[in-house]
Amino acid sequence: MAQDRKTLPTQGRSWESISAQMSALKEKDVDWRNGRAAVYVFNAGEDVLRVARDAYALFQTENGLGPLAFPSLKSMEDEVIQMGLDLLHAPDEACGHMTSGGTESILLAVKTCRDQARALRPEIERPNIVVPVSAHPAFDKACHYFGLEIRRTPLREDRRANPEAMAEAIDADTLMLVGSAPCFPYGLIDPMEELSDLALRTGLWLHVDACVGAYFLPFARMNGVDVPPFDFELPGVSSLSGDLHKYGYASKGASTLYHRSPEQRSFQIFASDAWPAGAMSTPTIAGTRPGGAIASAWAVLEYLGESGYRRLARQVCEAREALTEGIQAIDGLETYGEPNLSIMLFGGAEVDPYALYGRMLRRGWFSGLVTEPRAIHLMLAPSHAEVAPAYLSDLAECVREVTSAAGPGETRRVRYN
Numbered sequence: 001m002a003q004d005r006k007t008l009p010t011q012g013r014s015w016e017s018i019s020a021q022m023s024a025l026k027e028k029d030v031d032w033r034n035g036r037a038a039v040y041v042f043n044a045g046e047d048v049l050r051v052a053r054d055a056y057a058l059f060q061t062e063n064g065l066g067p068l069a070f071p072s073l074k075s076m077e078d079e080v081i082q083m084g085l086d087l088l089h090a091p092d093e094a095c096g097h098m099t100s101g102g103t104e105s106i107l108l109a110v111k112t113c114r115d116q117a118r119a120l121r122p123e124i125e126r127p128n129i130v131v132p133v134s135a136h137p138a139f140d141k142a143c144h145y146f147g148l149e150i151r152r153t154p155l156r157e158d159r160r161a162n163p164e165a166m167a168e169a170i171d172a173d174t175l176m177l178v179g180s181a182p183c184f185p186y187g188l189i190d191p192m193e194e195l196s197d198l199a200l201r202t203g204l205w206l207h208v209d210a211c212v213g214a215y216f217l218p219f220a221r222m223n224g225v226d227v228p229p230f231d232f233e234l235p236g237v238s239s240l241s242g243d244l245h246k247y248g249y250a251s252k253g254a255s256t257l258y259h260r261s262p263e264q265r266s267f268q269i270f271a272s273d274a275w276p277a278g279a280m281s282t283p284t285i286a287g288t289r290p291g292g293a294i295a296s297a298w299a300v301l302e303y304l305g306e307s308g309y310r311r312l313a314r315q316v317c318e319a320r321e322a323l324t325e326g327i328q329a330i331d332g333l334e335t336y337g338e339p340n341l342s343i344m345l346f347g348g349a350e351v352d353p354y355a356l357y358g359r360m361l362r363r364g365w366f367s368g369l370v371t372e373p374r375a376i377h378l379m380l381a382p383s384h385a386e387v388a389p390a391y392l393s394d395l396a397e398c399v400r401e402v403t404s405a406a407g408p409g410e411t412r413r414v415r416y417n
């Protein structure tokens, strides 16, 4: 037996002692409840957390794999999809499914596109997809899993997708084009109208990765933020992914994938009767699906409604504005581009952003990093509006520490786990 390996306790123990240990374990985690995480967590306040958690608990044992056994989950999922289709200007015949997260939604979109091409364009032997370099690595994962080539194309100077570069990368074996609304690294929406035109001209499938934006952009737009068309309003858009566990504020494990038509969606479904327990047909990659994630997403949508999401989108934008202004006022720092949504980045020619990141991390502030340009990346939640002053004051002190520290700057490889 491996010496350091944890073994199953021979006897169980009390929930009190277990929960005490779990609370102690949490003490080393980033303090997201107090706004210290600007990645991974989307804190919309204690009331929303409570609704998401209680709804999850009510359906924690139910299984989304069994709609006949659990019509409750089926009706909640159907309503989540209908609300999403409505927000995203989808035509009447459009449809969708809930999945476990953005990565599963993207994997499924690529798989569905590949399977449609296998049926309609069987002459293609080495299929590829064309994505801007800023697209999420879930597309690389999808291509790796499903045997496609991924072609990453350079961005325009404004760090948005370059439709001309994408057009040049297309050949007879291309299946799909991708645009993000917005992309993770820069928080910018790709020129979706131009990508839609390109998709219509070439007859290619256009997937919109709105994992970050699907449940944020419609409300930001209602609040007066300049949000260009990015969804099914554009005739070239074939499918769209949108995460409920990001700016939908649901418990983790909730995303959506939408299709323009049921014909297109039919290539998503996997069915088999190759075993002695009857036919099994599943629309998503998972078999068993947590009822809690479906219930949590439905309950938070019902709890917040349009006015709640608008209020939270406003708070996020106010946090971004306060942080942008405060950061620009700190000597040596600058913000990059003009993101007007929930993601922003900053750095400085004279202040090593990675060293600054290390200092902020020591003070408990956790966020992302970008490599091009070298910058600190913030993915903001409503709760950040409140902590912006404390963040800025620590940042100003850390800048002083970094600029006065002797020796070479710290370097850090950007990793997300």
Ligand SMILES: Cc1ncc(COP(=O)(O)O)c(C=O)c1O
Residues within 6 Å of the ligand: 100, 101, 102, 103, 104, 136, 138, 180, 182, 183, 184, 209, 211, 212, 243, 255
């Ligand atoms: C633009 C974008 N797409 C896809 C994903 C993947 O989502 P998930 O982590 O839920 O799989 C993310 C995650 O941050 C993202 O920002």
